[in-house]
Amino acid sequence: MNNTQTFSISVPLPSIAYEYAKQFEVEQATSQKGKQVYLNTLAVYAVHSFLQLMDIATDISQGNSWHPVSRRFHDVADLVLPEFGSLECRPVLTDDKIIFLPKEVTEDRIGVVAVLFEENLDQVHILGFTPANAAGLLPQEIEVSQLQPLENLLDELEKVAALKSSFANTSSQVSDNTHFLQIQATDITQNLAIVNLSQWLQNLVDASWQTVEEVFGREKAYLIFATRSAQLSQRIVRAQQISLGTLATDEELALVIAVVSKVAQEREIILQVHPTRTNILPPGLQSIVLDTNGNILLQIEAKNADNKIQLKIGGRPGEQFKLKIVLGEASFTKDFVI
Template identity: 35%
Template sequence: MTSITNQLIFSISLSIEAHTIAQEYSQGISNIVKQKQVYLNTLAVYAVDNYLQCMGFATDWKASDSHNNLAVKLMDVADLEVKNIGKLECRPVLPKAEVCKIPPEVWSDRVGYVAVQLNSALKEATILGFTPQVAAEISLSQLQSLSDFLLYLSELEVAKSPKTEASSSLVKIGQWLDGAVDAGWQTLEHLLNPQQLGLAFKNAVSMTRGQKIDFEAELERISVALVVKITSEAEAEGEVDILTQVYPVGQNVLPEGVKLSISDESGATVLEVTSRDEDNWIQLEFTAELAEKFQVKVVYRDLQQTREFQV
């Protein structure tokens, strides 16, 4: 157990609400052993559900087998549906246990298995870690950390998100001036607060649109807005002026280290800027020719989002 205590863990108080739900799910079961099993499974799911919501993941307990009265009576099941990701199995672990046991009926249709340790009074649940691989039992010392767990879920969410394909498609920015704006690009009123709008519109432009970008690194989740402004008032005919900016969403300043870069069609970086401490926004301005392609990259720590454009 030494290795577990050195890892990041998350504890949650098991409230009256948690025990009320567990009592509801286990009532009517005459077999004492089975009744206890359902009760503990429900507390484990409750804890993981609360944890994931705290971390910003959307869950749907009602769509899970553990919410189905017939399923919980027939099987040893403690699953939780995580939207756009899949089912997690939330296995309760008693205080002196050294392994997390996984019953055969939940060896399939799961994206991972989470070990939830319940204290002897059932007043607190501690999420110890997870494993993406199924086994009849796994040593608690072999569990992967919660940092790895959140990163794993984020990668699954991106891979399964319907927005992934749209995000990587070519944005025909040259058509914006004709009013044909690509799907997924919003007016700034939908992304930024009124104070930020004053900054965003400081330069006169013909068309401005933005897109929200979410990053998650370990336990930190940040959201930024990528803003693109285009005007045809370039000095040379057949060229457009383009201004790209990154603003914080939900905060007043950007985290230090957010990088904005512009690459040409070959992928070579031609412009780059990185946020400093207390920067309200960062920006890059350049001129592009009609039909020219370029990439805009927003990077935070080891995470990167790329948007491809054609004038």
């Protein structure tokens, strides 16, 4: 640890950093997870503050660490640099000799910045930097004593900027000849379009989404979703028949989504998959929720005799996620924004 402290930089943390950290902490299910999120949040804010001093633009709200679903289910401490990519900002305690990185944060990162926390949390020390390797991957274990000086981070950002500039010049030459690739198939465009779920609460629903009664019939609709609720006026339920592109499942599945308005702009999203022609789902059918980087947030698989599978997520307007329904090699994917 002493070797790295010779080039560490002390960064004072403003009160807003602690407010964010406390807010994110209390959202967690356990005190252990809350502590993890608390330190991750402060580490991200410390690196954000340091880069701001260096006149390097950051967008702290765009990282997975600022996404309520991502930080709830993953150990993430990423900071987005719009001109470069993402940095992982890992908290380090005074007795730590090794920095352990979860596997999900070892990809899609420029590198990792280590942030030392001492007993007094009114300021932290940015210890050093480890870049991703030539394949764009970070190791899962990093010795604190082997961290590189922070000036190497600035050198790495210069390299990334140079590569992006070179790629942009090449891409502009290619783009002049790619107009013929425009997709005009209505079905494909509709499937790729992002679905705004908050608009549903304002009765702005695309025609491709039907009522439960329209998809399942009046008699079965009552069993699909328990719509009797004191919050009925704050909930909307819609359904859509889906195809995985196989003859075995064509038009035999339906996606049912409920959007529930909670307090303080919070939304609860309930995602169900039902059979439409039989009483049970195909065993092995999976429903998967992913974040915008393709990381799995939630996942469930149909067992023998399951008549539905369901996932629940929470979030605020503007947050995005992807739903993927998979059976073997076949799949259906839809993008959503809360």
